[in-house]
Structures are given as C-alpha cells and as structure tokens.
Amino acid sequence: MSRNLRVAIVGAGPAGVYAADILTKSELPEGVDAVSVDLIERDPTPFGLIRYGVAPDHPRIKEIVKALKRVMANDAIRFFGNVAYGDDLKLDDLRQFYDAVVFATGARRDRDLDIPGVDLDGSFGAADFVYWYDGHPDVDREWDFQPHAKEVAVLGVGNVGLDVARILAKTAEELLVTEIPDNVYEGLKKNATTDVHVFARRGPAQVKFTPMELRELSHSPTIDVIVHPEGFELDEGSMEAIKAAKSQKLVVDVLQNYLAKEPSGADHRIHIHFCQNPVEILGEDGRVVGLRTEVTELDGTGNVRGTGEFKDWPVQAVYRAIGYYSDNLAGIPFDISSGTVPNDGGRVIDIDGSPLPGAYVTGWIKRGPVGLIGHTKSDAAQTVELLLSDVADLESPAQPDREAVDAYLDGRGLEYTTWEGWEKLDEHELGLGESHEHQRERVKVVPRDEMVRISRS
Known part of the structure; x- marks a missing residue:
C-alpha cells in the first residue's frame, strides 16, 4: 500500500530549509508516492540566524537568503511561523499529523563562561548583542x-x-x-x-x-x-x-x-x-x-x-x-555538556540508548555550533538518508491531511504566519528602505505583533 510521507521540521533556519529541500528532491523509498514538509518556526519569519545572526554589514552572506527562497517556492514545502515548539506544540501533537519530526532548532543563546564577575553590569553575552543589532x-x-x-x-x-x-x-x-x-x-x-x-x-x-x-x-x-x-x-x-x-x-x-x-x-x-x-x-x-x-x-x-x-x-x-548553546527541547533527550540532542547520525537516541521513533535532528542541535553552511547541507543529507531508510518502520499519523495542521493551529487560536505572509512582510520592509531618506535596501520591522499583523493582513 502506498503512502504520502509527511514530515515536520522544527526550525526554519538554513539547517531546516536545506533538510526540506533534500527531502523533497530525494529518491523516495518503495511504497512512498510523495513527500510533503511543514517547517515550524518560533519566529514570525524564516531563515533563522541568516536574518538574526549575521551582522547587518555582511550583505554577501545574506545572499544565501536568495537560495533559501528558491527552496521555499516548492509547493511541497510549507512554512508556519510564530509557532513555538514546547509552548504551542509538543512532540505528541506533531505525531498526530506527521510520520517523522526533524529538529533543526540550532543554537540561540550564549554558552556560559564560568569566571568571577561574569554577572556584573557591563558584562554581556554576544548572542544578546547580535539579536539586538x-x-x-x-x-x-x-x-x-x-x-x-x-x-x-x-x-x-x-x-x-x-x-x-x-x-x-x-x-x-x-x-x-x-x-x-x-x-x-x-x-x-x-x-x-x-x-x-x-x-x-x-x-x-x-x-x-x-x-x-x-x-x-x-x-x-x-x-x-x-x-x-x-x-x-x-x-x-x-x-x-x-x-x-x-x-x-x-x-x-x-x-x-x-x-x-x-x-x-x-x-x-x-x-x-x-x-x-x-x-x-x-x-x-x-x-x-x-x-x-x-x-x-x-x-x-x-x-x-x-x-x-x-x-x-x-x-x-x-x-x-x-560560542552558542542550544535550548533543551520538550520531550527530547538533551546532553547538557555538549548542548546537543543525543543522536546516531541524526536519529535521536533516547535515554535507554535506543532510537526515539520518528525523531531526528540536523544542524547545530545535532553536532554543536560549529561549521559553515556547507557543513549544514551535508549534515542534512545524512539525516534525510536515515529518515528515508526508516520509512517502513515509521508509524503513520492519525491525521495525515495537510489541512488538518491548519485546522489544529486555528483551533488553538494561534496567530501563525505563512510563506505568503513572509512575502508580504518582505515587501513591506523593502518598501520602508526604498522610502527612507537614505535610500536603504531594507528597514527591518522589529515588534513581533507588528510583523504578525503585516504577515496576516
């Protein structure tokens, strides 16, 4: 009996987008007719650290966004922003709708430095400063x-x-x-x-x-x-x-x-x-x-x-x-010393040493905050290969229809954003730059509620 493979990827930074791209372009295993992917992101916008971790005077690095946009134009890939895993959705919630879940949540906060005086006023974590500017x-x-x-x-x-x-x-x-x-x-x-x-x-x-x-x-x-x-x-x-x-x-x-x-x-x-x-x-x-x-x-x-x-x-x-450090994820094992999810090539390993069914990781949450974009692509390819090899053992979701996810989020009253919403916000920010007295390429909108309002208008 054939099936459509439904995969949720938590995190819409480069690691998550590349995993979605590879998944939708891979040769599918026997018994799978098609694959569709939903990217679930806590920020109202996609692209993760490309938007919120790259210094604003690095436009060449931000060119990566153009490649990520081409990936997101694929009809088999959807984006749900402003949805926080652990608060708005748990692993059991996702299992209702997806055969597998890939965590690509990256590393968002500063690694601790254990020296006297670290808590003084005027002592800052670099990640906090980067997020501010x-x-x-x-x-x-x-x-x-x-x-x-x-x-x-x-x-x-x-x-x-x-x-x-x-x-x-x-x-x-x-x-x-x-x-x-x-x-x-x-x-x-x-x-x-x-x-x-x-x-x-x-x-x-x-x-x-x-x-x-x-x-x-x-x-x-x-x-x-x-x-x-x-x-x-x-x-x-x-x-x-x-x-x-x-x-x-x-x-x-x-x-x-x-x-x-x-x-x-x-x-x-x-x-x-x-x-x-x-x-x-x-x-x-x-x-x-x-x-x-x-x-x-x-x-x-x-x-x-x-x-x-x-x-x-x-x-x-x-x-x-x-260095950066990853956040612990609800319902998923976590190695405090390395700041990563225990895994074998991308398969999440539970506390008893066995694979956690249908759960995978890629990017910095998998290997730690090291490496460049090229490493992220090869990392995603390894995880996707393992996921596809496990298809026969994955439990089918109770509600596999794509529309079931939208209905669930709507029923929870969540103000989620979509790819179409991002395109509206993108156009709005570009317009702010164009109308600025200094003719800037873009001016970012900062408040979350304003980003959501523009995206959902």
Missing part, C-alpha cells in the same frame, strides 16, 4: 551603552567575536546604509567605544576567524586594526595546522600583515591580543571596570599552558563571544 523581536529595544565605556573587551576569536568588535568600532552613520532598525541606529549613536580589545586564549594559528571576515575589519576608514606582537607565536602544532588548512594559512597571513602595518590614526581601533586567557571580570560598585587575564604559552601541540603571570586591562564592558 539584528532587530530580533524578543530582546529589549535599548542597549546599555554607557558614556564612560570607551575601552571594551571581546572574549573569543570566532566570526561572531569579529562581528561584535566591528559593530562596536564602527560609527552609527556607517551602519545606517544597512537594514538596521531605527532603534538600533539611535542606540549605536550612544556608543562611546573607541578601542575594542579582542582576546585569544591561544595563538594566531588557532583562531576560528575566516579570512574574509578578518580582512573586512580594515574596510572601514574609521578603524585601525592593531595586532599586538605579545603572544604572536607559532609552535610546531601551529605549523601543522597551517599546512593542513589553506584557510588557516590565509588567516595567519592576514594577521601578519596587520602586525606589520602602522596605524593610520583612525578614531577607532580594534586590538587583537594572543595568548591571553580571561580569568576574571573586575568590578566596582556592581559594574565592569576591568578584565584580568593569565598570560599563556603554546606547548608545542597548538594548545597552551598558563604561565602564572597575570595582567589587568582597564575596560568598561566585556562581550563574551565564546
């Missing part, structure tokens, strides 16, 4: 820029750390040409930062920047990039890392160019410090007044050891960009 509806409209915070520390040497450093160092006027909302522009005008200090625990060959991101630091005429020679070391492990990856060699080359370059006297500076391990955020009267680091040294393997020498840096704010 990207106009996420669930964060405060104001950012706590202080007029005395001229020297700022960024902990972490990945691309998010560079994004944070660059946004802090740029002027509000430079960013006005991007899609930042009006409240972000007004907030950035209050930013008094002149010097951003980026701290790496290890050496230049161990940083996680990509070459393009690193080069872009110097594209602003208002910023000097200063690489400090202290700790700029290459041990045997570093040389092996450079030989093993062309991108790592390019990063080191760019850093060496910055190291040799004389500052131009620009109004803002981004300082990059190596072999400095943050051990305490210093406070006074409840606010950040400094950062204490331990000087480290490379041990020959590319790792470092502490030297027992400490240094205090007079900074007035600290941004922690040490």
Whole structure:
C-alpha cells in the first residue's frame, strides 16, 4: 500500500530549509508516492540566524537568503511561523499529523563562561548583542551603552567575536546604509567605544576567524586594526595546522600583515591580543571596570599552558563571544555538556540508548555550533538518508491531511504566519528602505505583533 510521507521540521533556519529541500528532491523509498514538509518556526519569519545572526554589514552572506527562497517556492514545502515548539506544540501533537519530526532548532543563546564577575553590569553575552543589532523581536529595544565605556573587551576569536568588535568600532552613520532598525541606529549613536580589545586564549594559528571576515575589519576608514606582537607565536602544532588548512594559512597571513602595518590614526581601533586567557571580570560598585587575564604559552601541540603571570586591562564592558548553546527541547533527550540532542547520525537516541521513533535532528542541535553552511547541507543529507531508510518502520499519523495542521493551529487560536505572509512582510520592509531618506535596501520591522499583523493582513 502506498503512502504520502509527511514530515515536520522544527526550525526554519538554513539547517531546516536545506533538510526540506533534500527531502523533497530525494529518491523516495518503495511504497512512498510523495513527500510533503511543514517547517515550524518560533519566529514570525524564516531563515533563522541568516536574518538574526549575521551582522547587518555582511550583505554577501545574506545572499544565501536568495537560495533559501528558491527552496521555499516548492509547493511541497510549507512554512508556519510564530509557532513555538514546547509552548504551542509538543512532540505528541506533531505525531498526530506527521510520520517523522526533524529538529533543526540550532543554537540561540550564549554558552556560559564560568569566571568571577561574569554577572556584573557591563558584562554581556554576544548572542544578546547580535539579536539586538539584528532587530530580533524578543530582546529589549535599548542597549546599555554607557558614556564612560570607551575601552571594551571581546572574549573569543570566532566570526561572531569579529562581528561584535566591528559593530562596536564602527560609527552609527556607517551602519545606517544597512537594514538596521531605527532603534538600533539611535542606540549605536550612544556608543562611546573607541578601542575594542579582542582576546585569544591561544595563538594566531588557532583562531576560528575566516579570512574574509578578518580582512573586512580594515574596510572601514574609521578603524585601525592593531595586532599586538605579545603572544604572536607559532609552535610546531601551529605549523601543522597551517599546512593542513589553506584557510588557516590565509588567516595567519592576514594577521601578519596587520602586525606589520602602522596605524593610520583612525578614531577607532580594534586590538587583537594572543595568548591571553580571561580569568576574571573586575568590578566596582556592581559594574565592569576591568578584565584580568593569565598570560599563556603554546606547548608545542597548538594548545597552551598558563604561565602564572597575570595582567589587568582597564575596560568598561566585556562581550563574551565564546560560542552558542542550544535550548533543551520538550520531550527530547538533551546532553547538557555538549548542548546537543543525543543522536546516531541524526536519529535521536533516547535515554535507554535506543532510537526515539520518528525523531531526528540536523544542524547545530545535532553536532554543536560549529561549521559553515556547507557543513549544514551535508549534515542534512545524512539525516534525510536515515529518515528515508526508516520509512517502513515509521508509524503513520492519525491525521495525515495537510489541512488538518491548519485546522489544529486555528483551533488553538494561534496567530501563525505563512510563506505568503513572509512575502508580504518582505515587501513591506523593502518598501520602508526604498522610502527612507537614505535610500536603504531594507528597514527591518522589529515588534513581533507588528510583523504578525503585516504577515496576516
């Protein structure tokens, strides 16, 4: 007997959209006539961290949205936004309508940093700052820029750390040409930062920047990039890392160019410090007044050891960009140490070690917050292959008709958004940009209720 395969994908970021694309284009197993996919997203809009995690001055990366839009044009794929898994829907609810559920919820919050002073005023998680300047509806409209915070520390040497450093160092006027909302522009005008200090625990060959991101630091005429020679070391492990990856060699080359370059006297500076391990955020009267680091040294393997020498840096704010962490999902096992759902190639593994029937994961919730878009595609392909191989063992849903989902959401009184609704909001934001006095490409709508109202109009 033939069947139509119904799959729910929770999360409409790149991981979820790519999984939907691969599912609808794969050769179907015997007994399956067709496959249809519903993407279920807590935000009113699709695209996840492409919309709310990429810095607004990175239009090239946002070109990925064009590819994702082409995927979403497939009639076999639907989008339900403003629907929160765990609050509006549980796993048992989804099983009424779908043969299988794929979780692609990513990693949305900051990984904890366990050092003294982390809770002081002026100590921020990078994810919170990114969501603010990207106009996420669930964060405060104001950012706590202080007029005395001229020297700022960024902990972490990945691309998010560079994004944070660059946004802090740029002027509000430079960013006005991007899609930042009006409240972000007004907030950035209050930013008094002149010097951003980026701290790496290890050496230049161990940083996680990509070459393009690193080069872009110097594209602003208002910023000097200063690489400090202290700790700029290459041990045997570093040389092996450079030989093993062309991108790592390019990063080191760019850093060496910055190291040799004389500052131009620009109004803002981004300082990059190596072999400095943050051990305490210093406070006074409840606010950040400094950062204490331990000087480290490379041990020959590319790792470092502490030297027992400490240094205090007079900074007035600290941004922690040490990685993202995934949220626990209702009804699904969760590994607290890794921040991932236990899985075998994408099949969710229950607490007794057996596969959880009909439950799968892909993207960062599967493997942790590492890798680029290319990894996300191969990750999704692996999960989809396993799902399709399990079809004969999947329990058929009680209500397989597509319309049953709409009726259920309507019956719950949920104000969900659709792909057609996103197209309305997209057109509205583009119109705001076109009519703006500075002729911007787009101006984001921030309040959730306003996004929903425009989408459902």
